[in-house]
Amino acid sequence: MLSLSFFLTFGLVAAETGINAWLRYAPLPSAMSHPTLPASIVALNTSANSPVDTAGLELQKGISSIFGKNLTIASHSSTSASIVVGTVSEYASAYGQSPKTPQLENDGFWLNTTGPSVQILGQNERGALYGAFEYLSMLAQGNFSKVAYASNPAAPVRWVNQWDNLDGSIERGYGGNSIFFTNGLVVNTTDRVSQYARLLASIGINGVVVNNVNANSSLLSPTNVAGLGRLADAFRPYGVQVGISLDFASPTEGLVYGNLSSYDPLDAGVISWWQNVTDTIYRTVPDFAGYLVKADSEGQPGPLTDNRTLADGANLFANALKPHGGILMFRAFVYNDMINETDWKADRANAAVQFFSGLDGKFADNVIIQIKYGPIDFQIREPTSPLFAYLQNTSTAIELEVTQEYLGQQCHLVYLPPLWKTVLDFDLRKNHQPSLVRDIITGKRFNRPLGGSAAVVNVGLNDTWLGSHLSMSNLYAYGRLAWNWAEDPEAILEDWTRLTFSPDPTVIQTITNLSMSSWPAYENYSGNLGIQTLTDILYTHFGPNPASQDGNGWGQWTRADGKTIGMDRTVSNGTGFSGQYPQEIMEMYENITTTPDNLVLWFHHVNYTHQLHSGETVIQHFYNAHYAGAETAQTFPTQWEGLQGKIDAERYNETLFRLTYQAGHSIVWRDAITRFYHNLSGIADSQSRVTHHPWRIEAESMKLEGYMPYTVSPFETASNNTAIVTSSNSTMGTASAVLTFPNGTYDVGVNFYDLLGGQSKFNLNINNDFVGQWTADNVETGRLGHAPSVYLDGHSATRVTFRNVTIKKGDRLEITGTPDGIEPAPLDYVVFLPKGVVD
Structure with missing residues (x-):
């Protein structure tokens, strides 16, 4: 005490x-x-x-x-x-x-x-x-x-997967360049690698795959294999073993060990080629952990190319590793990325079980099938992958993500363990017996010798490692849970806060409140009722773009039209996905009356007016949830401000900046999603909030000099569909308006767009009195690490706010914008917020 x-x-x-x-x-x-x-x-x-x-x-x-x-x-x-x-x-x-x-x-x-x-x-x-x-x-x-x-650890395999590329970039990395690679080679200096090894060991992680699953075969060159030896030397004092991802087609790419005409896993030459590679690696890294393989997915080569099975492909590598004691992690992320949306029965969610059908028990005993927690791809909420129940005679591991690819990319606070626990604690009821996912992956349920977990953790050279101080709670919690899946996420969070920031009760309570409300808030304003994260799946996976979900071959469909929404995944009338579960779970999801509201649109195609268990209609729930989520996010910066003086100034200010950004971007999300479905369904919000913004001044309605209106696409990512841009990239623009709001003190927010390729400057004045200035430089300066956009859209839309501005009716508002590069100082609207009002 x-x-x-x-x-x-x-x-x-x-x-x-x-x-x-x-x-x-x-x-x-x-x-x-x-x-x-x-x-x-x-x-x-x-x-x-x-x-x-x-x-x-x-x-x-x-x-x-x-x-x-x-x-x-x-x-x-x-x-x-x-x-x-x-x-x-x-x-x-x-x-x-x-x-x-x-x-x-x-x-x-x-x-x-x-x-x-x-x-x-x-x-x-x-x-x-x-x-x-x-x-x-x-x-x-x-x-x-x-x-x-x-x-004792829950399972023998507790790994992290890095998605680092040899050129030093990181796929879905938001915290700077790679600590492992630069200019096509393994780094020479490994001090930062040792620091990372120390962090991993402190939370019980015992393996790290250092390169992207979309692998480059030049990692196998003699120079880079020697480099892997340097990395292993840095990790070894901390008990962390090094593994690598492989390009299945490496034997045909002529970069190392001879060029073959095939990568057929049953070809004797291919078998010999990979055995030679593996033996060479072990001569340099005797405690090498093993391989991670992504095959036959998203255009990647694999055994199916040669009409071989996934087991044939996995066993090729497992057999090469076995004499050395290595493990083969084979990703279950296998699907066709060009499926036909016009086929009512087509469903990407079916892919994993379909591709692994008939293969249970045919994998070598040092193979672990690495299964994403849900059937699609790191969404805000998904049902548990049924593949966990299907593979009873094969070791499995759960794949989680720390890197927040679809979930705010470290620019939004989203504490992920409560999401993970919805899957880990889920009882699949295989053979009508208790079958918790956490007991399956540890080998306990089906008596498997191997198993465990892997998390995508894209640390970079940024001192915060992930780009955000608060997001590091996800890495810490992953290690703690991988050691003991029954731990309480909130208790873990409190320990992390004491260690990372302070044992001050106010600090602990505030960060706990923020973090534990962050996943529900993000789910509310990004995509709820099981519809998935309504982000742009064709571009950056960051901002809102619900239309991008449909009309393509990626299979993350909503099947939304003017009257209905949701995927019918029933056996009786839909894609049959629910039938992949054991009987008790299948029956629950098959029937809409027993399907939980939070997954109803995952399993059922319904009218917007369908009434949920809560009593709300689907469309009104969308409206209410998105407004509630954004309202919660508005409290994040003000809660954090209560910690001033209790946390060092550097981390306090950096975190306040991100929470303030999240509060503004949550409004972008809220407006985009509610306006899109309001437009699509034609059904009004019962509370008259959607499209009704009495405290806003649309930029295009202001008096413009050097500015001109610009129709934004997608339409819902601009208030009233329209923004303004400077008439040329070398001409300053001015937008002005006479204020009609009652006399008082307001928070003034300006929504603008921050594009990659320029750093526009803005000034805000009232009656020629200076209120504030800002630069659209979040991307170029690295203050935010999310995937950038070169367009006016939901990724680049953001907000700056000036607090406690006193105005009188009839005052003159003026904003000047100076373009830079390709960025034409774009503005969307200005909002004057009375105390307690959330726009």
């Missing part, structure tokens, strides 16, 4: 960049009663680069930083009270007796603080390191409890 005097000591704090994340080891206040610590550290293996040696050094560093106490490190047993860290067998050898510990599984550890010495003993050296991080986490949070417990 932390004393009140502890919390009264918080004051000004030094600036931090975020580079240390949750491993800051911030000093505890002197007013707090510190525990009596052992006098030294005994690391039972001080061989350079061993995880036990790393554990000893980490304990020394952490205790010095937290308590200001420097402990010596010894490599042998001591008669004095010590923090002893090592493996169970190392302890028995050093002390001449086996410790009294419960049975530990691979990577598990025993932590005992009840005696004069602290025991941190791992089943293996990696486990000892995990135990050291656990102990330091307790101390850093002011938890000095006397404990004695064993902790």
Whole structure:
């Protein structure tokens, strides 16, 4: 229990960049009663680069930083009270007796603080390191409890997948360039890699695939294989094994080890080619983790090209890895990206089970099928993939994302573990028996030897790692959950907040409130009732564009028309997807009366006037939810402002900027989605909010000099369909209007567009008095890392707000815009918000 005097000591704090994340080891206040610590550290293996040696050094560093106490490190047993860290067998050898510990599984550890010495003993050296991080986490949070417990991981595979490209770019990366690659090669300097290894080890991650699943075969060149050795050397002291993604067609690309005419997985030459590659890698990286393969999906080559099965393709690599103890992670993300929307029975969601049909039990025992949590692709809400229940004789892993590809791209706060838990805790009821997804992926349900998880984690060179300080909670929580899937996301979040920011109760409560409301808010203003995230699936996957879902071969359809909406995935009348589930689950989803409201449009095609269990119609729920979600987002910056002075200025200001951006962009989302379906359905909002904005001044209605109207596409991403742009890219524009609002104090918001390829400048004046200025430079300066747009659309639309502006009726508003590059200083509208009003 932390004393009140502890919390009264918080004051000004030094600036931090975020580079240390949750491993800051911030000093505890002197007013707090510190525990009596052992006098030294005994690391039972001080061989350079061993995880036990790393554990000893980490304990020394952490205790010095937290308590200001420097402990010596010894490599042998001591008669004095010590923090002893090592493996169970190392302890028995050093002390001449086996410790009294419960049975530990691979990577598990025993932590005992009840005696004069602290025991941190791992089943293996990696486990000892995990135990050291656990102990330091307790101390850093002011938890000095006397404990004695064993902790074992839920599953043997706890990996992250990087989507880094050899040129240094990162697919769906929002935190800077790659820490692994540059200019086609593995980096020479690995300091940043070691820092990342430390973060991963601290949350129990034991494997990292360093390159994009859309792989480049030049990674297999001798120069880059040597580079993989450097990466492995940086990860090894932290117990993290390196793996790579493969291009299935590499044997035909002539870059390394000879050029073949085929990549047929049953061809003897191809088999020999891959065995040669694998043996070569293991000579450089003896503890190489294995391969990740994406095949026969989104235009990628694979075994189906040669009329072979997916099992044939997976086993090709698994057999090459098996002599070395490596694992083959084979992605279940297999589908045809040119399916026919005119076919009522066509359904991308059916693909995984269809492609893996008949293959259960035919994969080698070192193959793990890596399955995305839902049947489509990292959407805001999806039903659990039925493939988890289908593969009973094959090891599986769940694929999650930390990188927020469809979910705000780190520019929107979305704490993801509550979303993940909807899948992990889902009971598939296979054979009418309890079949929680978390028990399937750990091997418990179907008695599989392997299994676990992988998360797409696109860290970059930005000091915040992911581009956003708050988004790092998703990485921390992923590791904690991968170790124990039954953990509570809110409790994990509170631990992360103490470690990352402060143990101040106000800080913990505020960040908890923000984060726990963030996923429901984002779901509300981006896409609800199971309709998927209504983003632009053809372009950046960031802003709103509901029309992009339909009329293409990607299969993320809504099937919306003027009267109806939703996919019919029933067996009786639709695509048959519900029939892929075990019987009890199939029956629940087949019947609209037992389908949860939050998935009704995933499974059923209904009228907009269909009444939900809540009593609302579908269309009115859309209106209400989008307004509610955006209203919640408006509270994010004001909640955060309550932490000023409790968090260092650098992280406070950077986070406030992103939360303010999210509040503005949530309005863009809200308006785009509600206007689109209002236009499509012709059904009015019962509360008369949609298209009704009494506090706005449309830019095109203002007096324009050097500006001209511009019809925006898609139409719903501009208020009243229209914005204004300068008449040339070298001419300043002015937009002015006489204010008709009542006298008072307002928050003034200006919606504009921030395009890639220019940094326009704006000034806002009232009666020639300066109110504020801004530059549309979020993309070019890296303040926001989302995928940029060169168009006026939902991705580039944003808002700037000036607080507490006093006006009188009849005042003259004037905005001047100076274009830059291809960006013509575009403006959408100005809004004057009285206190308490959400536009």
